[in-house]
Amino acid sequence: LSSALKTFGTSVSLPFNSTIVKPKTAILMLNMGGPQHTDQVHDYLLRIMTDRDMIQLPVQSRLGPWIAQRRTKEVQKKYKEIGGGSPILKWTDLQGQLMCNELDRKCPESAPHKHYVGFRYVNPLTEDTLQHIENDGPERVVFFSQYPQYSCATSGSSFNSIFSHYRQHSLPKNIKFSIIDRWSTHPLLIKTFAERIREELNKFGEAKRKDVVILFTAHSLPLKAVNRGDPYPSEVGASVHLVMKELGNTNPYTLAWQSKVGPLPWLAPATDDTIKAYVKQGRKNFVLVPIAFVNEHIETLHELDIEYCDELANEVGVEEIRRAAAPNDHPLFIEALSSIVADHLKNGQAVNPKFLMRCPMCVNPRCKDSKNWYSEVCTH
Template identity: 35%
Template sequence: MDPIGILLLNLGGPWTLADVGPFLRSLFDDREIIPFPGGPRLQTTWSRFLSAVRTPAVRKRYAAIGGGSPLLYWSRVQALGLAKRLNAGDSSSLTDAETAALRAATASEAGLPAGLGEGRYVPAIAMRYSEPSAGAAIAHLAGRGCRRAIALPLYPQECAATTGSSLADLRRAMARAPRPIELDVVRSYHDHPLYLRAMAEKVREGLAAFPPEMRREIEVLFSAHGVPIRIAESGDPYVRQVGETVEGLLRELAGEIGPHRLAWQSRVGPIRWTEPGTEEVLARLGKEGARGVLVVPLSFVSDHIETLHEVDIEFREVAEEAGIERFGRSPALNENPVFLEALRDIVLAAAGRGSEPASGARSARERA
């Protein structure tokens, strides 16, 4: 049977502290996220200026979480776990040898290390603003003989700023490929039953860290990545899908959690963003006398700067200053087996379905 490529799309992050500046410049260069005044010609000027201004502070944040982003490592863990399930029906945890091989891989390697996850389904990682690039991922699949690929964004909720930008970058890379590749695009899986089950497991893990007598009064604060208001008001599905994810989690956790709210994090720059901000809600909860808060990050499927620094360090400080006694975060999905089963289900549905929608996933077929 012909090999099928699996393109795992993600935002990316600096591999080392030296990569922080180039990463920020690549991010600010993207007019699909932040269209600076003056049009495309001034976008580069703005991106150079802002990346130079912000690099020292952002570098300190990455230094505080180990000297670089773990996003590529966790994306590789998820790629290998998915490949093992697809190619060998193997749902076991990664071995020490497999983990060591993933950690030893360089930043530019789009595919898995040789000998790992071999079979009909060939995974490759394409980061939007760092290595490995979409071009490297396409080249890897071409080298493995793939004429068909499934784009699997590691963004559960579809948004122009994430899914849309990654897909546009992928299409540009595919247009430069020596031969056409038939592409099935998974656009979202924000309400896939297994994704919701995996997220619910993580909420329970987070609550278990609080004293039993406090758990029913813990404020559960769902925190999604914010988006500019201009995107939210353009008909983009992201804000709606975040709300549907929360609704699905509340059904999964019926009777297990007490008060809950939704807020938005990672809002930067002098533009209007979705509201309220997570830090603003934490300050409000402190004034209202909340004793404990569990932050549940949404729209993230693995640990990176937004969970390890923004939530664990910055939001914890905000909570402490607000007088909140106990603060916690639900663990990231990372290598959660139920989440990996969700990805397997989505990929198999896309591989066998063509352009028909899979249960709990939105997708389409195109040729690029």
């Protein structure tokens, strides 16, 4: 486990394309982020628990801060166990640098390209990064969600935060804006996950390799959000289907859901319950695949590696369990990122029509205002 943590969590260099003073094209990489140090945990949790796009609570302005305060020490302990903080900023910076290197080569007409990181709940916060981008003065800005599968709670929250920022600040009139909101079925993303799975399958003995259960796992979602029409479960399922097709359907597989919070019904089955159930059925060899995460963070390094692959596996009698690495800086994944942006820059579509649709049972008035705003702002 310690070697896995070193590989996934702490060995990433942090390059910056600081030589670019005035980029022609800015790519804002959007994600929820993670605290780099344990003293950032409380504010990180506070922002999550008071974001109604992410979670809806009764009397949220009071209950949210109470939950954040109550959970801080527990979450700080988990971050200490993976090295003291989240590596998500280091990975995102590295991915962005490598992506822009490829873009400068592929798309000289829109070069130089520069990546920026915009996190929803921790520094660098999206609203601060937007100001940084404006100061740099690019001709074009691409808002690029780093969630391959779209959910109103994740991608939607990040896009809504941009809308909220510009509701309070004037929109630069000399910058063209466009968005990349989802990419769950991109062929190179699929190939990346397939390669990550093969890396782990090949570590099993040949005699049992084809019997290993490929257990895809993704962050869960409350059923009330699913029932309103959130597309996330179907987009995760599409990724799983295509990855298994890329692998030639060589192994048994299933999809489960992790990280449920609170007592309300969420997507099921839970990842830990799935492991327990299959062990009872006699299936004791697994590869866990974090199909909705593009880099290592607390939910891969702690929940999957420590809580499931170590503690739970020993408790229930798993024979062998491995966890596929997130895409991180895999060359295929960097090629995926650069291809997605290059195609977007060239195809002339500033916004995906699907993005402009609300969920059929949407109850969030901010979504309506936000999507109307994007339909006006994202034009060529």
